[in-house]
């Protein structure tokens with residue numbers, strides 16, 4: 001299958017509910033044709049609301065427009081938008097069996113039984129639920145339901161595929177497996193997809209771009225790499241992955257910390273807030289670094305050691321070290337980072 | 351539709367209640383006029399007694415039925431809840447068969463004590479009839495509440511050393527209180543408004559629905575009948591509002 | 605007695621085994637007596653309906669004579685009750701289903717108010733409703749004289765049961781979500797109603813229908829006030845027979861009523877059993 005679908009343009013789409021709750025600040029965002037965009041944020045930040053505006057299940061506040069390609073769909077009801085939607089709790093129809101669920105959208109479109117059956121069979125294979133066609137919904141496991149929901153949404157060849165936390169209801173192992181399956185499926189379909197989640201690993205795996213949300217507004221838009229390595233602010237840095245955020249005086253191209261100094265590229269003198277990912281640090285002998293600290297705890301987590309180091313900065317630093325490294329609590333060690341791994345966060349100094 | 355056939359007539363009823371020779375005072379007469387007041391008191395006493403009795407017997411049965419599994423249990427539950435939708439007239443007749451002149455109780459007592467007990471047409475007969483239709487309603491609600499009780503509550507009380515009777519007094523019965531209020535209020539409202547049973551037993555005890563009926567048909571005192579109905583409606587409505595605030599769902603039909 | 609204990613049951617410690625047994629037996633006897641109180645009179649009435657002479661007892665022999673007499677005297681009331689019950693059912697479905705759906709969908713203050721009004725007749729004695737109807741429409745003599753007058757009363761009285769039972773199911777199956785799911789697949793509001801809403805509401809519709817028919821067949825309080833000599837229903841006829849017929853005929857008539865209503869009650873029990881005791885859980 002080749003890339004299909006349409007670009008999505010949201011212009012000034014905000015949402016205030018009847019009870020006065022402001023779920024979404026006016027937001028503008030463009031999603032390219034064939035792109036997968038993931039909305040990522042904590043519970044209640046407005047992700048579902050955003051998705052429902054795109055779907056046509058909510059209307060944006062006055063002034064907001066939703067366009068699919070060149071077509072303004074703001075006033076088009078969901079049933080005429082041709083969007084596929086996978087609901088968080090799947091919304092499978094209990095009065096229909098698996099095949100009937102998958103074929104329902106096709107039936108609505110007046111597609112004949114033979115063609116419908118063929119398409120359903122195609123999707124059953126694609127989503128790996130062979131043999132379940134005549135099962136009723138309450139005889140399915142969570143993972144199977146998820147696949148049926150996906151097959152049903154995709155069956156109608158939608159212009160846009162919308163997924164609201166489709167994996168949240170599943171256990172961790174299954175979630176991981178389905179995540180990669182979903183990834184290859186989305187790539188194969190090449191359809192414009194909007195995916196909502198609060199799980200950063202899901203966002204990283206699936207998103208061409210990630211939109212990090214905070215309290216109804218966009219905190220940052222960027223590729224998974226941008227978001228991870230170049231967070232726009234402290235909120236994004238701390239929400240996505242583990243981060244050491246330190247606040248210090250910057251002088252002579254280095255941060256002045258309690259345990260020594262840490263060189264920074266492109267530093268301007270004054271108060272600064274900087275972020276270093278735990279895996280960027282290297283633990284070296286105390287004599288080989290300008291920054292030293294005392295090892296506080298060493299936790300073995302399998303593929304690596306998670307070490308906390310006190311006395312180096314204003315708060316303990318998290319450091320990921322190779323699992324063969326010989327460090328012990330109480331030891332004084334040096335810390336180095338490659339140039340560029342210290343990320344200054346703008347406008348965050350207190 | 352609902353407006354035309356329900357709201358407007360109800361409004362009309364309220365207005366009519368105040369349209370008699372004594373005007374709005376008709377409403378006050380319910381409480382002041384000795385005959386009406388006596389009837390009101392009779393009805394309230396009867397409904398209260400029914401409610402209390404139904405709560406006690408139903409709770410014993412409900413606790414028993416929810417705690418034990420034995421063959422025939424579901425049949426027993428079915429038997430205990432079957433009169434739920436029986437009309438009051440039929441229940442009245444069943445009471446006649448039980449305690450009337452040719453009744454079972456009369457036969458049994460005549461055999462046992464040489465004296466025939468006939469009380470279908472008295473306050474006791476009415477009480478028995480009201481109890482008959484109250485039991486299913488109360489049992490259903492209380493059984494549902496018992497089923498939802500968190501077993502951990504009782505277990506916790508046990509670990510703290512409470513004996514079974516203390517567990518009941520301090521934990522189980524208080525936890526069932528909302529169900530008691532809900533089903534009690536429903537039983538009370540139903541008993542207050544029960545017409546069919548009283549009509550069949552045509553007793554010498556006057557209850558409010560019978561009074562309304564006789565005022566309307568025999569005395570053609572339409573205004574008073576309307577005023578009394580409004581009063582009765584308010585009482586049952588208030589009782590059911592109480593039931594609903596306590597989470598009751600079984601309706602007061604019949 | 606094979607008895608299994610649920611978590612709530614008293615924990616048996618050795619010295620208490622006997623006491624627990626006794627307690628169980630006492631409660632069982634109590635519950636059985638209670639059931640007997642409800643069932644024995646019903647059994648008596650059925651028996652009396654086929655007994656030659658109830659005063660003498662079953663010894664006098666069994667007969668279908670009384671039933672035949674009931675049919676002769678009251679056949680019209682029986683048929684009329686059926687007609688009214690079916691008509692009531694049709695009207696409550698036609699009004700109740702869309703109303704319940706609309707109320708569930710909107711869920712705002714207006715919807716709650718409308719729901720209150722629709723369910724208000726539950727809280728008001730039938731006698732009062734009947735009086736209100738008589739006062740308002742008693743003068744429209746053609747209407748007053750037709751069975752449609754009774755139908756109106758029955759619809760007002762039973763509609764709340766239909767609406768409630770449908771709304772309970774609507775809430776339980778999260779119908780809004782299913783509706784959105786169907787909409788996302790391109791189904792129009794009508795298609796959604798037909799393909800998703802109605803099939804999923806069926807259990808509630810069925811339960812509501814059973815309730816409506818049962819209540820309508822047995823309705824007396826309203827009907828007694830609303831009926832005319834030409835529009836008697838079964839319960840009205842029953843009251844008549846209780847007052848003026850010999851016990852055997854009254855019993856036979858009651859037996860006919862039981863025969864009509866018991867299958868409905870059994871079906872209701874069955875439905876309730878499938879939906880959990882209170883019908884709330886799945």
Ligand SMILES: Nc1ncnc2c1ncn2[C@@H]1O[C@H](COP(=O)(O)OP(=O)(O)OP(=O)(O)O)[C@@H](O)[C@H]1O
Pocket residue numbers: 017018019021022023041042043044045046047048049050198
């Ligand atoms: N129908 C509604 N009426 C009023 N407020 C609403 C409604 N729907 C959502 N909200 C509020 O809007 C805010 C955003 O809700 P939304 O469902 O978009 O969050 P979310 O990011 O999807 O959260 P989650 O991860 O928990 O699903 C929340 O504060 C929520 O309480």
Ligand SMILES: [Mg+2]
Pocket residue numbers: 047048049164
């Ligand atoms: Mg959400």
